[in-house]
Amino acid sequence: MTRNDRHRTLHQLTAAIDAGEVDTVVVAFTDMQGRLQGKRLHARYFLDVVVGHGTEGCNYLLGVDIDMNTVAGYAITSWDRGYGDMEFVLDLDTIRLLTHLPATAMVQCDLVWPDHAPVVQSPRAVLKAQTARAAELGYAALSGTELEFILFEDTYEAARDARYQGLTPSNQYNVDYSILGTTRVEPLLRDIRNTMYAAGLNVEGAKGECNFGQHEIGFLYDDVLVTADNHSVYKTVAKEIAAHHGKSLTFMAKFNEREGNSCHVHLSLRGQDGRIVFWDDATGTRSELYDQFVAGVLATMPDFTLLYAPNVNSYKRFAAGSFAPTTIAWGEDNRTCAVRLVGHGAGARMENRVPGGDVNPYLALAAMLAGGLHGIEKGLALEPPLEGNAYTSGRPQVPATLLEARNAFHDSAIARAALGDAVVDHYTNMADVELAAFGAAVTDWELVRSFERM
The missing domain is CATH 3.10.20.70 (Glutamine synthetase, N-terminal domain)
Known part of the structure; x- marks a missing residue:
């Protein structure tokens, strides 16, 4: 089978x-x-x-x-x-x-x-450990990832030689939902879609996004491990196909000052027999289990942000008014919140808007499961939904830097209980390595700001 x-x-x-x-x-x-x-x-x-x-x-x-x-x-x-x-x-x-x-x-x-x-430190093992926890409670997890990239006319070699400056985006205006904009790059998008379908992914479609040259190819919901496996294959193959076309693309969270590349992660639980557990058909509303799960993800957002945003660059994406979240809150179909609830009945699911295109899908899904299961096990109550603009709500904020997220993850009793000390210490060290490398780097910003004028 x-x-x-x-x-x-x-x-x-x-x-x-x-x-x-x-x-x-x-x-x-x-x-x-x-x-x-x-x-x-x-x-x-x-x-x-x-x-x-x-x-x-x-x-x-x-x-x-x-x-x-x-x-x-x-x-x-x-x-x-x-x-x-x-x-x-x-x-x-x-x-x-x-x-x-x-x-x-x-x-x-x-x-x-x-x-x-x-x-146990391998990303696939980290996710499998959390799916096993869910199974012990009688649940299976389903998910889908929405992954954006920016496409350039330059080859990867030319981009590197230019130090990634002055590249030509494949669309030079906002092509969000634009059919003309996607037609301009359809030979590449079509190759990616059809290659991924042949490789066993269930392809939904492609659409333009806001940044110049930015696009998204969507895939259908599936078991969390299947989704993570497919996500990893897709990222590699998309880059390979771009190279075959003499182009390049990036999934980095924030390439420039315009819109970053997100990776919104949708997730829901089912009973292991396939029954719907996030919705109460009798009342036509969310189930208590669903509320507890979402409450757990919100309560542990600082603990697990490192696994949602694992790089220095990840945090450049978190900006007010950018459709990238800064506020730890949830809303009904509210894209200003870190967590957005969408759908009903069998389609009821939560969307975590914190991860960017640089996320490791296994670790992000493991973190969401760990947080949600914590909410179920502790019977956490879900706060009322945030109405209106989360950016100006004054609510608690998503960690704003890799160092802040690193410290929250390292010191988290919840993370250590759910993932184990070996995993927490391993990925804390990964953050330490990145912070040290960035701290030693002289950036283009510093050169432009300082070379002559200081």
Whole structure:
């Protein structure tokens, strides 16, 4: 049984390899920064060796910065520990074809140590631990992520040579919902949509967004693990397809002073038998469980902001009047709040508007589940909805800097109880590494402001 009819079973993949239709298999996992990391294997080696015996990768892959530099402070990987291996455990439910590449399939992986103990700090393991908690309470979690990017006419190489300054956006005015604006870049959007559909994602559609060259491709709601797996594949493939078109795109949270790239995360619970638990059909209103879940996400927003906004740049997106949230509040279909409730009946769900395009989906979904389950377990009451403009409401604010979010996460008893000390300490160190790197950098802003005039 596959996730849908566009995923492949191992039997189907074997037949495709035997027929010469697939000659390369990518085995990959998602790292701390949300990137796919792994290996390209010859298909025959994959079948003859890896399916039965697995493959390995250096454990430094969960202990490097964005530039792949080894850094200190991680308990699981260091020079003193010798930088040993982790094993890649194939999740055969994730076999998919990558039609933008010749004769290529992909399998996503979990990570275990040589003694087969799970690597609990890996993002997929962090999310699986929270889905297991939900299952113990009788619930399954569904989610969808809405991920924006900005598209440029420049290649990635040209953009780097220009130090990412003076790039030409593919649309040079606001194309929010514009059919003309999306037509201008439809060859690329179409390639991404159709490639992702062939790879097993349930594609909804594409629309323009506000910043110049900004677009969003939407995918249907699914199980939280499926959504996180698909999200990671989509980000990588979208960049690869952009490169094939001689263009580049970025998911960074705040590329310039205009609108940032959001990643609104929708989430709801169902009973494990599929029953609706966020809605009371008898009264036509939200269930008490739904209110408790949302109350928990709000109560733990400062605790888990680090997992929603993991980089220095993430916090540049939080600006009043920008459609990015600054206020910890909820509202009925209110886009000025951190949490927006939408839908009814089977479609009732919460939208977390805090994450940006740089978010690691596994960690964000794990944090939302941890917060929501905390609300259920503690029976938290949901405050009344915020009416009107949350930016001017005077309500508590989302942490405004990476340092503030780092400290709240590190000191959170709720985070440590839900995720475990090993996970909290690991991602606290990731924040420390980023803060140190940014603190040592001389920015373009400083040069322009200071070179002549100071």
